[in-house]
Amino acid sequence: MIPIDGHPILTAATMRAAEQAHGNLSALMAQAGAGVATAARRLAGASEVLVLCGPGNNGGDGYVAAVELHVAGHPVRVAAATEPRTDLARAARARWTGPVEPLATARPAPILIDALFGTGLSRPLDAVHAMHFHRLAAAARLTIAVDLPSGVTTDDGRVLTEPPRCHLTLALGAVKPSHLLQPAARYAGHVRLIDLGLSPASVATVIARPAFRDPGPDTHKYSRGMVALVGGAMPGASELASIAALRAGAGYVLHLGDGTGPPHALVRRPWSAGALTDPRIGAVVIGPGLGRDDTARDRLATALASGRPLVIDGDALHLLDADAPRSAQTILTPHAGEIDALFGKSTASKIDRARVAAARADVVVIFKGPDTVIAAPDSRVTVSADASDWLSAAGTGDVLAGATGAMLASGLPPFEAATAAVWLHREAARLCGRSFIADDLVGALSRVR
Numbered sequence: 001m002i003p004i005d006g007h008p009i010l011t012a013a014t015m016r017a018a019e020q021a022h023g024n025l026s027a028l029m030a031q032a033g034a035g036v037a038t039a040a041r042r043l044a045g046a047s048e049v050l051v052l053c054g055p056g057n058n059g060g061d062g063y064v065a066a067v068e069l070h071v072a073g074h075p076v077r078v079a080a081a082t083e084p085r086t087d088l089a090r091a092a093r094a095r096w097t098g099p100v101e102p103l104a105t106a107r108p109a110p111i112l113i114d115a116l117f118g119t120g121l122s123r124p125l126d127a128v129h130a131m132h133f134h135r136l137a138a139a140a141r142l143t144i145a146v147d148l149p150s151g152v153t154t155d156d157g158r159v160l161t162e163p164p165r166c167h168l169t170l171a172l173g174a175v176k177p178s179h180l181l182q183p184a185a186r187y188a189g190h191v192r193l194i195d196l197g198l199s200p201a202s203v204a205t206v207i208a209r210p211a212f213r214d215p216g217p218d219t220h221k222y223s224r225g226m227v228a229l230v231g232g233a234m235p236g237a238s239e240l241a242s243i244a245a246l247r248a249g250a251g252y253v254l255h256l257g258d259g260t261g262p263p264h265a266l267v268r269r270p271w272s273a274g275a276l277t278d279p280r281i282g283a284v285v286i287g288p289g290l291g292r293d294d295t296a297r298d299r300l301a302t303a304l305a306s307g308r309p310l311v312i313d314g315d316a317l318h319l320l321d322a323d324a325p326r327s328a329q330t331i332l333t334p335h336a337g338e339i340d341a342l343f344g345k346s347t348a349s350k351i352d353r354a355r356v357a358a359a360r361a362d363v364v365v366i367f368k369g370p371d372t373v374i375a376a377p378d379s380r381v382t383v384s385a386d387a388s389d390w391l392s393a394a395g396t397g398d399v400l401a402g403a404t405g406a407m408l409a410s411g412l413p414p415f416e417a418a419t420a421a422v423w424l425h426r427e428a429a430r431l432c433g434r435s436f437i438a439d440d441l442v443g444a445l446s447r448v449r
């Protein structure tokens, strides 16, 4: 049971390919079931465990876990709605010598293990089965999902049948997209990986603590990174982004636009057509508070023509031509509405949409949300889940844009800069606790760094 940070994300198809390449599915199931049993014993104390087993190999993992718990002397019962239908699950079922209670009449236990369906789920659950799954979960103190909470898809975060909210999901062999993507992810609770030794390769990974560029004895303010923030109609937003860039670690932040006041570390200059020609500018951030009028349009055109690495956010995303050729490294920071507006609506998974957008616009995309997906044109993807729900407040996007500018100006390549900023922003939100405002989040950036 290990943390998932930095681990590859596999779809159901790539998972099956990894299993086939391994060759010994029976050994994999034995390992998976043993891993589930070990985790359950660690968390259950002396409490009784009830394992719900489905018809496929997810159910097979459940039977193996039940046998392992029994052998270890742990009180355990099994319930199922249907007989096993795969050879592996039948073999696992045959090794369970205790009774199998019908799901509909199963007695609750304090610890519930959901081994009904995993990566093979192809349609909604039978309504009566779903009802009893909820009944048993409501009576349990702890619900542990094997591989996935039964009812969610594997690859795109969809919910076919609403499962109970599990406390823990044990991802078998690899993390799957639905462990991270909403709405499925909210049913998984904490996600931990059970390593099956598959070492699968994937260009998609779970976000991990980044390698920040910390200052050294030879560092000066420009080498730490100079960020220019292009202001506009609402200077409050671009100032917030400016201060976020400073707090995220930029050595010098220039705010180009109107506005006065603290902090005095922020250098303020009025906007001019030549404002972005300073060769020391390592990143330009444009969009927070820019407005969408002709002035905004002119400023965006100047920024795009400047050849400086760019972070394009907020209003600037509404003025951008996604298909125009790029003259510089570019990071876009759209939320779902902005992705729709820029690239058209789609029912594809958030990971696929971010990837398609990045390739089409030849940019790094930070597709924001409670499940933020960062994608590069070369199809690398990293997903940040478990963000604080309290980030749903005005100004938090401006803070991310500023932090992204700081990371880009520090010399990190765009994909790494975007990843570092998203991680920093998420951790800052964690430090802030509840009911914080964007200004608090800015302060927390320093504390996380």
Ligand SMILES: NC(=O)C1=CN([C@@H]2O[C@H](COP(=O)(O)OP(=O)(O)OC[C@H]3O[C@@H](n4cnc5c(N)ncnc54)[C@H](O)[C@@H]3O)[C@@H](O)[C@H]2O)[C@H](O)CC1
Binding pocket: 015, 019, 025, 028, 029, 030, 032, 054, 055, 056, 057, 058, 059, 060, 061, 086, 116, 117, 118, 119, 120, 121, 122, 123, 124, 125, 126, 146, 147, 148, 172, 173, 196
């Ligand atoms: N990843 C690994 O290395 C290993 C994974 N294991 C486990 O195997 C499952 C996937 O098993 P599979 O048999 O392919 O699918 P499920 O058990 O999820 O589904 C069973 C079966 O049921 C049918 N079905 C689909 N949806 C429904 C429905 N709503 N109602 C009724 N029946 C349904 C369909 O025919 C499915 O095939 C994976 O998650 C792991 O838990 C192994 O342990 C080996 C190692």
Ligand SMILES: [K+]
Binding pocket: 058, 114, 115, 116, 117, 118, 145, 146, 147, 148, 149, 150
């Ligand atoms: K399950």
